[in-house]
Each structure stands twice: as structure tokens, then as C-alpha cells.
Amino acid sequence: MNPGVLYAALAYTSWGLLPVFFKQVSNVNAFEVVAHRMVWALVFLACVLLALKRGAWLRELVRQPRVMLPFGVSALLLSVNWSVYVWAVQNAHVLDASLGYFILPLVNVAIGFAFLNERPRPGQWLAVAVAAAGVIWLTVQAGRLPWIALLLAATFGVYGLLRKLATLGALEGLALETLLLSPLAVAMLSWWAWHGRGALVQGDPATIGWLLLAGPLTAIPLLLFAAGARRIPMATLGILQYISPSLQMLVGVWLYGEAFEPARAIGFYLIWMALVMYSVDSWWSGRRLASTQG
Secondary structure (H helix, E strand, O other): OOHHHHHHHHHHHHHHOHHHHHHHOOOOOHHHHHHHHHHHHHHHHHHHHHHHOOOHHHHHHHHOHHHHHHHHHHHHHHHHHHHHHHHHHHOOOHHHHHHHHHHHHHHHHHHHHHHOOOOOOHHHHHHHHHHHHHHHHHHHHHOOOOHHHHHHHHHHHHHHHHHHHOOOOHHHHHHHHHHHHHHHHHHHHHHHHHOOOOHHHHOOHHHHHHHHOHHHHHHHHHHHHHHHHOOOOHHHHHHHOOHHHHHHHHHHHHHOOOOOOHHHHHHHHHHHHHHHHHHHHHHHHHHHHHHHHO
């Protein structure tokens, strides 16, 4: 088996099981959890970069500070995405969060059309239309927009666009984003501690230990993903990415007992149908391209 498949599958499995981690710190405010995630991820990434002796990019940033502007925007999007996701998990909306990442590949099709001058194939447009029908059904059935799913998909979709156009690699890019976010995170944690609040003051050793784990749990899946993405085709990567929301959904229903009523399931089925159509179209187009090149 191509080791890239294993690396990517491990990355998506890790992301799919993240709700279990965030449930362990459900007694901590979601914004405080995100602040810890920023700080400890930066510490972990700094250690990795030092071990790999990959610090030349920092000198380039000093010479070209304008490079930091798009990373400032992507860091803001990442903080919103993390905050919404942690809040959703802590407040029994794991299913809504999983829906966001089921929608994400189809959001990426629309973003590519709008900003990268990409021309989706008819099969891809049909998949987007079926997924939109699923979102409309969920909206009508619930009486409100599935804002958690849409916000997660939109923020991570635009984040992906910015990272696609960025000049830094995955490891360095995330290090810069957490570096930009960490001053605010440290200020927030210090403020809470100064006023006798927050996990660092009130938390038990187990809670503090879980929060310290946020660093490696943020960075290691990204490193696995980067290693996998370099070794396998995008079509394979696109299919493997459904591991993450599928696991999130199973965790929400089976482990945490979230309701999955038949009426709500119809919207999910439409989106799953769209993903099958999207995957088949990508697979078929990849085979045709390979045959013409061969």
C-alpha cells in the first residue's frame, strides 16, 4: 500500500476523533480551549521546526513583512473555525459540525469557480446542486439555517483558498498563524488567571494535562496530512477526507447520543448522495486523464 494513503487516513481519523478530546475539556470555556490550542500548538511547532532546522523562512519574513498579511487573515479564519467547532462539540452539536465537513468539498468547488477561474465539470455542479438541496431541506426542517455547518465549511473553505495561494508550507504556515494569534491568546489566558478564573487557576491536573495535549493534537495530524498529500493523487485524498466527518457523525450519535431523526436524516442523505456523485465524477475524470496520457 502506498504509505501516503496510511498517512492521510491517520490524519483524517485523528480529526474525526477530535470531539472526544474536546469533550474531555467541556468544563472549560470554548474560547479558553482555543486559546490554549493556539499557545501549545505554537510551542510544539517551534520544537518541531528547531529539530528539523527549518528556520530560514523567518528571515524571509523579516525581509518581506507583507507576506504576513494573508496569513493574518487566514489566522483569523482559523480562530473562528476552531472556536465554532469547539463550542459545537461542547454544546452537543457534533452532528452539525460533521455536516460542515461533509459540505466542505462542495464548497471548495464553488470557491474554485469564484476565485481561481476553475471550471467545474457538469457532474460536479450537479453534486453541488444536490448538496444545496440537502442544506435547504435541513433549513426548512429545523426552521433555521444550519449555521454551525455553514460557518465551519465557509471559514475552512476560504482558509484553504488562502493557504493554497500562500508561499509557506503547511508546517511553517501553521507556525506563523499560531505565532500571530498567540499574543492575543496569552493575553486572554493571563487576564483570566489574574482574575482567578480559567483552567490554569481553577482546573484540576487532569484538565490542565488535556489542554497541554492540544498542541500535538493540532500539529501531528497536519504533519501526517502533509506527508500523505505529497504521495497520493488529489482524487484519492478527496475520497479519504470523508473519514473525518463520518467519524464525527458516528461519535455524535453513538457515543454522545445526539438525535438523528428521520426528517433530519433526509438532508444528510442528500448531501451523502452529492458526495458520492462528486467522488464518482472525480474518479472517472482521473481515469480518463490517465488513459489519454498513457
